[in-house]
Amino acid sequence: MAAQQAEEQNGSQNLDADREVCVEVRDLWKVFGPNPRRIVEDPELRNASKDKILEETGCVVGLRDVSFQVHRGEFFVLMGLSGSGKSTLIRCVIRLAEPTAGSILINGDDIVPYDEHKLGELRRSTTGMVFQHFGLLPHRSVLDNVAYGLKIRGVAASERYDRAQVYVEKVGLKGWEHHLPAALSGGMQQRVGIARALTGDPEILLLDEPFSGLDPLIRRQMQDELMELQAELQKTLLFVTHDLTEALKVADRMAIMRDGEIIQIGSPEEVITNPSDSYVRQFVQDASPTKVLSARSVMEQPPVLLYSWQGPKAALQILRDANVDSAFVVTRGGRLLGMVTVERLVQLIRRKGTYLRDALDPDMATCGGDEVVEDLVPLVAASRYPVAVVDEEDRFLGEVYVSTIISSMIRDTEVEEAEASETELNGEEDSANSESEEQRPSSPESADSKGTGEGVQS
Ligand SMILES: Nc1ncnc2c1ncn2[C@@H]1O[C@H](COP(=O)(O)OP(=O)(O)OP(=O)(O)O)[C@@H](O)[C@H]1O
Numbered sequence: 001m002a003a004q005q006a007e008e009q010n011g012s013q014n015l016d017a018d019r020e021v022c023v024e025v026r027d028l029w030k031v032f033g034p035n036p037r038r039i040v041e042d043p044e045l046r047n048a049s050k051d052k053i054l055e056e057t058g059c060v061v062g063l064r065d066v067s068f069q070v071h072r073g074e075f076f077v078l079m080g081l082s083g084s085g086k087s088t089l090i091r092c093v094i095r096l097a098e099p100t101a102g103s104i105l106i107n108g109d110d111i112v113p114y115d116e117h118k119l120g121e122l123r124r125s126t127t128g129m130v131f132q133h134f135g136l137l138p139h140r141s142v143l144d145n146v147a148y149g150l151k152i153r154g155v156a157a158s159e160r161y162d163r164a165q166v167y168v169e170k171v172g173l174k175g176w177e178h179h180l181p182a183a184l185s186g187g188m189q190q191r192v193g194i195a196r197a198l199t200g201d202p203e204i205l206l207l208d209e210p211f212s213g214l215d216p217l218i219r220r221q222m223q224d225e226l227m228e229l230q231a232e233l234q235k236t237l238l239f240v241t242h243d244l245t246e247a248l249k250v251a252d253r254m255a256i257m258r259d260g261e262i263i264q265i266g267s268p269e270e271v272i273t274n275p276s277d278s279y280v281r282q283f284v285q286d287a288s289p290t291k292v293l294s295a296r297s298v299m300e301q302p303p304v305l306l307y308s309w310q311g312p313k314a315a316l317q318i319l320r321d322a323n324v325d326s327a328f329v330v331t332r333g334g335r336l337l338g339m340v341t342v343e344r345l346v347q348l349i350r351r352k353g354t355y356l357r358d359a360l361d362p363d364m365a366t367c368g369g370d371e372v373v374e375d376l377v378p379l380v381a382a383s384r385y386p387v388a389v390v391d392e393e394d395r396f397l398g399e400v401y402v403s404t405i406i407s408s409m410i411r412d413t414e415v416e417e418a419e420a421s422e423t424e425l426n427g428e429e430d431s432a433n434s435e436s437e438e439q440r441p442s443s444p445e446s447a448d449s450k451g452t453g454e455g456v457q458s
């Protein structure tokens with residue numbers, strides 16, 4: 001894959017440039033069936049559809065030319081529908097499934113040529129895996145289960161129980177050490193699975209749908225706990241889920257898979273605001289954008305901004321010319337000073353005041369640029385004025401209205417509806433040419449603003 005394309009596909013975040021890559025997958029293929037390499041090597045077959053390959057060769061394409069990077073300490077989520085290749089991919093990363101072609105670099109070292117011995121070493125020292133169906137030893141206690149990996153490594157009993165105890169407590173199972181797994185609820189059993197994976201102190205934790213067997217309340221709780229653990233332990237996480245809400249909640253970045261390919265990589269916000277094609281858009285349409293959009297991405301620029309050195313008469317004139325009732329006041333460095341209204345300006349002029357700062361309304365509300373829109377709703381709803389968005393140094397960035405929030409909530413619905421009616425108008429022609437829909441961007445900037453996470457306000 002060309003470097004530039006790889007970079008684009010790998011999603012955004014300029015910050016990422018200086019972050020160390022922990023896991024890198026390059027041009028990875030996994031084909032199940034007889035003589036799988038010929039699929040990769042045959043120029044026609046490698047570009048054929050999954051169905052066609054199955055029909056012609058009896059082979060199932062599990063992964064097709066997958067490339068991505070995961071940074072150290074990153075919470076990276078693989079998501080996609082059933083059969084899209086998530087488990088195959090996460091298993092290939094530690095060669096529980098053997099890749100057909102491509103490279104897997106862990107800390108810069110390609111592990112594809114590793115022999116069994118080196119592979120065993122890698123799995124014991126660097127990676128830990130958590131499966132959907134806990135995979136606990138039923139006749140061993142919680143503590144024994146957690147210590148099991150260390151036992152295999154030959155760690156002495158006292159040390160392995162000490163270490164296991166630490167992680168049993170970290171996952172909130174103190175008091176349950178000597179129970180058998182069957183005595184524990186699903187959520188608790190999965191905590192044992194997580195503790196077991198963590199006890200070996202792996203750098204990289206691979207989790208394949210770890211919470212999908214749990215009921216929604218426990219599931220949310222487990223997500224919170226995993227995020228807390230992650231904040232504390234700073235592991236590199238590869239996490240598989242087919243639950244969008246879960247992905248949007250936990251991911252630093254997520255990769256969306258279809259038919260063995262990664263079709264988009266980005267932060268939850270990028271994926272929601274700029275789905276790369278109609279498949280991703282369909283995938284994310286149920287997500288409430290307010291859960292992921294930040295104040296920064298929905299804010300607007302006010303029609304006027306006042307400056308602390310302006311006099312009240314000039315300010316009043318500016319507001320009247322712009323036909324607005326209020327405006328934010330900033331200092332020379334762009335720092336937000338407050339908000340004035342026409343009424344307060346008139347009073348100031350009557351009092352023969354000269355400084356805007358003497359007319360500021362103390363009721364102004366502010367929020368940080370990274371605050372999630374959903375959390376702003378009560379603030380914005382309770383405020384008489386738009387809420388000012390500021391950066392860490394209190395510099396004014398923009399403003400958020402109730403109407404801005406509502407439009408961010410309904411924006412996706414509108415896109416879908418517009419498309420539905422367009423499809424209806426075009427009739428059957430459109431369905432005969434499915435590519436035309438793929439190529440229709442959701443908004444004029446969606447094609448090239450992908451990856452920036454900014455400038456997505458429509
Ligand atoms: N051992 C195997 N032999 C043949 N085909 C396989 C094998 N394992 C997976 N596949 C195929 O590879 C593709 C990807 O499967 P995979 O299990 O990775 O999907 P998934 O995204 O994890 O799905 P799910 O959400 O259901 O777990 C599917 O088409 C599947 O049928």
Ligand SMILES: [Mg+2]
Pocket residue numbers: 086087088
């Ligand atoms: Mg799976």
